[in-house]
Amino acid sequence: MPPSVPFALDHIVLASASLEAGAAWLEEQLGVALAPGGAHPGWGTHNRVLRLDRGTYLELIAPDPAQSGVSRPRLFGLDDPNLRRRIRARPRLIHYVMRAPELASARAALPYDPGVIESMSRGALRWRITVPRDGARAHGGVLPSVIEWGATPHPCARLPDRGVILEELRVIAPGAVLACAAPTHQDPRITSATGARARLRARLRVAGTAVTLD
Numbered sequence: 001m002p003p004s005v006p007f008a009l010d011h012i013v014l015a016s017a018s019l020e021a022g023a024a025w026l027e028e029q030l031g032v033a034l035a036p037g038g039a040h041p042g043w044g045t046h047n048r049v050l051r052l053d054r055g056t057y058l059e060l061i062a063p064d065p066a067q068s069g070v071s072r073p074r075l076f077g078l079d080d081p082n083l084r085r086r087i088r089a090r091p092r093l094i095h096y097v098m099r100a101p102e103l104a105s106a107r108a109a110l111p112y113d114p115g116v117i118e119s120m121s122r123g124a125l126r127w128r129i130t131v132p133r134d135g136a137r138a139h140g141g142v143l144p145s146v147i148e149w150g151a152t153p154h155p156c157a158r159l160p161d162r163g164v165i166l167e168e169l170r171v172i173a174p175g176a177v178l179a180c181a182a183p184t185h186q187d188p189r190i191t192s193a194t195g196a197r198a199r200l201r202a203r204l205r206v207a208g209t210a211v212t213l214d
Contacts, residue, residue, distance in 0.1 A: 005109045009187040010099035010147050011049075011057045012169060012202055013076055014213060015083065016091040019062040023048050025091055026060060029213075030206050032162040034060060038122045044070040045078060051159035052166040052204070055099070060091065073135025080136065093200045093213045095141040096169060098184045103128050103148035112143050112180040126152045140198035142173040143181050163206055170201040 016022025023034050030050075037047035037059070046064040051057050063078055073079050076095050086092050100106035103117055107130055115132035129147045132138065138145075171181060172195040185192065201214040 005100065005106050005183075007098040007100055007106070007146075007184040007186050009056050009166075009169065009190060010097045011059050012052075012093060012166070012200075012213075013095040013097065013141075014058060014060045014091050015076065015078060015087050015094045016060060016062045017084070017087045019046055019048060019060065019064075022060050022062055022091045026050075029211050030162075030164055030204065032164060032206065034058075035159050039064050039067065040075060040120065040122070041067070042070060043067075043072065043120075044074040045076075049155065049159060050164060051156050051161055052164060054156055055154055056166055057156055057159060058164075058166075075131065075135065076141075077136045091213075093202055095137050096144050096171075096200065097129070097147050098144045100146050100148055103130070103146060106146050106148075109183075110146070110180075111183065112138060114138055114143065114145055124152070125155065126150060139173065139177050139180075141200060142171050142177060142198040144184055146184075165205050166202060167205050167210070168201075168203040170203075172201070173198040 027033055034048040034050045037049045039046040044067045045061050047059050047061045049057050049059055077083055114130035117128050118131045119128050127147055127149050130145045169190045171192045175194050178192045204211045
């Protein structure tokens with residue numbers, strides 16, 4: 001990876017079977033309320049968000065029942081039957097997104113395929129993000145998507161500080177997969193461990209208490 005391609009951790013993604021149930025569950029874990037997000041028109045999802053610092057946030061995402069007729073796969077693999085079964089029990093940490101200042105060159109430099117570049121918008125927000133054509137997450141979510149905000153101020157500039165911080169994002173996967181992800185892991189909060197099953201674990205801290213999401 002050329003040193004001229006800087007990556008920063010933009011957000012972590014928690015999936016829920018419904019937005020209302022997921023928000024209630026997460027607020028019970030953390031003791032704070034999430035901020036309103038909105039719908040992703042044409043993508044079949046909607047979200048709520050929580051600031052973790054000035055440049056990183058948590059996205060709670062769920063299928064949007066108001067978008068039942070979308071023709072493309074829902075974001076982050078939410079159409080996958082196995083994932084849908086897992087998130088019926090409780091919300092799950094399924095993915096993370098890295099930020100780059102120029103998306104095309106960052107995508108071209110990656111040692112894996114994060115998907116095609118899609119332009120998206122909601123209200124005053126404008127961004128571009130890599131999305132696999134089949135809607136799946138690269139290697140079960142442990143290989144990140146990449147986002148570019150361009151001239152749009154980062155969403156964290158608008159989000160209230162609830163006192164929740166991200167201490168660690170642990171990426172667990174086979175060694176060869178971790179090697180593909182490693183060039184994007186320039187944030188010291190991202191750590192990795194070798195394991196046969198790909199999975200993520202995040203440690204948050206709020207009011208002096210550690211909370212683990214997986």
